[in-house]
Amino acid sequence: xxxxxxxxxxxxxxxxxxxxxxxxxxxxxxxxxxxxxxxxxxxxxxxxxxxxxxxxxxxxxxxxxxxxxxxxxxxxxxxxxxxxxxxxxxxxxxxxxxxxxxxxxxxxxxxxxxxxxxxxxxxxxxxxxxxxxxxxxxxxxxxxxxxxxxxxxxxxxxxxxxxxxxxxxxxxxxxxxxxxxxxxxxxxxxxxxxxxxxxxxxxxxxxxxxxxxxxxxxxxxxxxxxxxxxxxxxxxxxxxxxxxxxxxxxxxxxxxxxxxxxxxxxxxxxxxxxxxxxxxxxxxxxxxxxxxxxxxxxxxxxxxxxxxxxxxxxxxxxxxxxxxxxxxxxxxxx
Amino acid sequence: xxxxxxxxxxxxxxxxxxxxxxxxxxxxxxxxxxxxxxxxxxxxxxxxxxxxxxxxxxxxxxxxxxxxxxxxxxxxxxxxxxxxxxxxxxxxxxxxxxxxxxxxxxxxxxxxxxxxxxxxxxxxxxxxxxxxxxxxxxxxxxxxxxxxxxxxxxxxxxxxxxxxxxxxxxxxxxxxxxxxxxxxxxxxxxxxxxxxxxxxxxxxxxxxxxxxxxxxxxxxxxxxxxxxxxxxxxxxxxxxxxxxxxxxxxxxxxxxxxxxxxxxxxxxxxxxxxxxxxxxxxxxxxxxxxxxxxxxxxxxxxxxxxxxxxxxxxxxxxxxxxxxxxxxxxxxxx
DNA sequence: TTGTACGCGTTATCAT
DNA sequence: ATGATAACGCGTACAA
Numbered sequence: 101x102x103x104x105x106x107x108x109x110x111x112x113x114x115x116x117x118x119x120x121x122x123x124x125x126x127x128x129x130x131x132x133x134x135x136x137x138x139x140x141x142x143x144x145x146x147x148x149x150x151x152x153x154x155x156x157x158x159x160x161x162x163x164x165x166x167x168x169x170x171x172x173x174x175x176x177x178x179x180x181x182x183x184x185x186x187x188x189x190x191x192x193x194x195x196x197x198x199x200x201x202x203x204x205x206x207x208x209x210x211x212x213x214x215x216x217x218x219x220x221x222x223x224x225x226x227x228x229x230x231x232x233x234x235x236x237x238x239x240x241x242x243x244x245x246x247x248x249x250x251x252x253x254x255x256x257x258x259x260x261x262x263x264x265x266x267x268x269x270x271x272x273x274x275x276x277x278x279x280x281x282x283x284x285x286x287x288x289x290x291x292x293x294x295x296x297x298x299x300x301x302x303x304x305x306x307x308x309x310x311x312x313x314x315x316x317x318x319x320x321x322x323x324x325x326x327x328x329x330x331x332x333x334x335x336x337x338x339x340x341x342x343x344x345x346x347x348x349x350x351x352x353x354x355x356x357x358x359x360x361x362x363x364x365x366x367x368x369x370x371x372x373x374x375x376x377x378x379x380x381x382x383x384x385x386x387x388x389x390x391x392x393x394x395x396x397x398x399x400x401x402x403x404x405x406x407x408x409x410x411x412x413x414x415x416x417x418x419x420x421x422x423x424x425x426x427x428x429x430x431x432x433x434x
Numbered sequence: 435x436x437x438x439x440x441x442x443x444x445x446x447x448x449x450x451x452x453x454x455x456x457x458x459x460x461x462x463x464x465x466x467x468x469x470x471x472x473x474x475x476x477x478x479x480x481x482x483x484x485x486x487x488x489x490x491x492x493x494x495x496x497x498x499x500x501x502x503x504x505x506x507x508x509x510x511x512x513x514x515x516x517x518x519x520x521x522x523x524x525x526x527x528x529x530x531x532x533x534x535x536x537x538x539x540x541x542x543x544x545x546x547x548x549x550x551x552x553x554x555x556x557x558x559x560x561x562x563x564x565x566x567x568x569x570x571x572x573x574x575x576x577x578x579x580x581x582x583x584x585x586x587x588x589x590x591x592x593x594x595x596x597x598x599x600x601x602x603x604x605x606x607x608x609x610x611x612x613x614x615x616x617x618x619x620x621x622x623x624x625x626x627x628x629x630x631x632x633x634x635x636x637x638x639x640x641x642x643x644x645x646x647x648x649x650x651x652x653x654x655x656x657x658x659x660x661x662x663x664x665x666x667x668x669x670x671x672x673x674x675x676x677x678x679x680x681x682x683x684x685x686x687x688x689x690x691x692x693x694x695x696x697x698x699x700x701x702x703x704x705x706x707x708x709x710x711x712x713x714x715x716x717x718x719x720x721x722x723x724x725x726x727x728x729x730x731x732x733x734x735x736x737x738x739x740x741x742x743x744x745x746x747x748x749x750x751x752x753x754x755x756x757x758x759x760x761x762x763x764x765x766x767x768x
Numbered sequence: 769t770t771g772t773a774c775g776c777g778t779t780a781t782c783a784t
Numbered sequence: 785a786t787g788a789t790a791a792c793g794c795g796t797a798c799a800a
Binding site: 105107108109119120123124127129130151152153154155156157158159160 | 776777778779780
Binding site for chain 3: 451452453454455458464465466467470489491492493494495
């Protein structure tokens with residue numbers, strides 16, 4: 101074992117001064133002579149002292165940590181936005197605590213409690229569903245609208261989302277314009293605001309085009325994985341072999357579906373056309389390239405941080421709901 | 435604003451007892467009457483009290499948090515192993531603080547300091563390169579051997595890695611057995627133990643097969659992205675148009691390379707054969723399926739947690755270096 | 769069974 | 785410019 105945790109007291113003793121002075125030097129508060137400062141720094145270096153953040157946060161009643169809640173870190177969309185947020189927060193001197201829930205509602209609760217117990221000064225809640233308590237610290241919701249699952253929330257919360265309705269609409273429009281008459285969709289959790297809005301826009305587009313829309317042509321999967329996309333596609337084509345277009349509400353699902361169609365020798369886009377959502381990097385790489393709805397991931401992350409900072413610093417609480425535009429990226433599946 | 439943070443003192447007052455009793459009830463220590471326990475719990479519920487982890491950890495000198503350091507959360511290999519570790523730690527009552535460094539050395543240092551300042555009880559260091567200080571708390575290194583970059587470390591550290599030499603060897607063997615005579619490789623950071631070992635095994639296989647190996651046929655990329663894989667492949671083929679096999683030390687790079695070859699109309703595997711490393715889910719989905727070296731991601735994560743727990747609890751420090759077996763997954767690129 | 773009082777490592781206030 | 789000391793919220797030894 102090395103030496104036990106060295107504290108300001110140790111530094112003070114060694115530097116022949118008091119703890120108050122050491123603290124002042126460290127935080128560059130108050131005044132002190134150049135000479136003692138030198139001495140203090142020297143001892144700090146010598147003992148490799150690091151201030152105990154626990155004690156510090158306890159004392160000042162706030163930490164310099166921000167919590168990020170994310171539903172599925174293995175999905176590139178979420179890991180990408182998480183990374184953006186973390187990088188941006190860092191520029192402003194904040195450390196980031198990433199909590200992955202794996203879409204587990206109970207776990208989210210535990211994680212929220214941990215973050216609160218840890219006295220983080222803010223929370224960025226990506227894919228913010230399934231929280232029951234209203235948070236009393238600065239919080240920015242990103243991607244999913246929490247109102248469905250958090251009854252306490254009225255409109256007094258900040259939300260950064262993309263235009264999901266428009267996204268769904270663009271997807272539907274692309275399919276019908278390319279000739280689809282019997283389109284289906286694959287969604288994830290129907291309770292999520294993102295999913296509902298995307299479907300809403302999708303249905304509107306089909307309706308406008310006078311395309312037949314079979315409500316039972318929607319399939320909901322258990323989790324967002326390639327395999328689930330594969331299975332969902334199989335289910336759809338088994339039920340309605342004449343399906344000529346599928347809208348997947350996540351690129352990961354779409355790519356799984358693409359795989360199924362290729363294995364079955366079903367030609368894309370001639371026989372079946374596909375549109376995804378998110379525009380993750382794979383979508384460009386896969387063959388044929390996946391036509392999809394691009395989400396402005398970076399902008400969402402940056403805006404979230406910007407809002408959180410002004411929330412925390414200026415205390416500004418506008419409770420804005422920002423809706424960022426999306427656009428269609430046309431590739432080989434339509 | 436809601437009520438300010440409620441503490442044990444508040445609970446004690448309201449329950450008509452002392453702080454000591456409240457604390458005992460919460461932690462189920464010592465003895466107390468069933469009756470007072472009831473009363474205390476009731477008040478706790480009523481005020482929605484949550485213990486301040488900062489204060490608690492400060493007092494008991496240890497937290498129930500574990501830090502995870504990971505170099506690139508957007509890479510499925512790392513996010514997958516991170517998720518496994520987190521899930522497993524949770525089962526044992528530990529919360530997890532994920533720190534993504536984006537392969538930034540300076541950032542890693544900052545994050546380590548934060549974790550230490552946060553008094554985490556342990557650290558799982560995935561892809562553990564670029565740390566200068568020796569950690570004085572239970573630490574398990576996963577994937578990368580830290581000795582190259584952490585001079586202080588002799589052999590007194592725990593490491594969980596896969597058999598990288600064997601992996602490289604299997605890759606080289608596969609290529610030569612399928613007829614490659616002029617193979618190249620694409621690596622990431624040549625200083626990393628994983629990379630060096632993979633290359634070592636690869637070269638050995640080529641040598642055994644009597645295949646020509648051009649040292650300058652290795653390309654090192656700046657970051658592990660699809661784009662970098664694409665560029666590296668272009669570079670290789672421009673330099674040596676007769677290259678007939680490429681070993682990518684990460685699936686992400688390989689898939690980027692695959693894309694390049696398809697765009698150039700170079701037939702796979704007839705003209706050029708490819709082998710990747712990691713076996714991420716994309717590798718199975720892509721067309722043609724990527725032949726790659728499978729890393730036992732789950733086992734690595736589980737073992738890391740197991741070791742960390744015995745390190746922390748039993749104080750058992752065997753400083754073992756575990757090397758888990760890998761195997762080749764043959765798909766369409768060879 | 770329960771309460772009092774101290775200490776964990778910091779920072780901030782008030783003296784000096 | 786510097787030092788003594790209270791306070792942050794909690795756990796626990798000791799006393800009752």
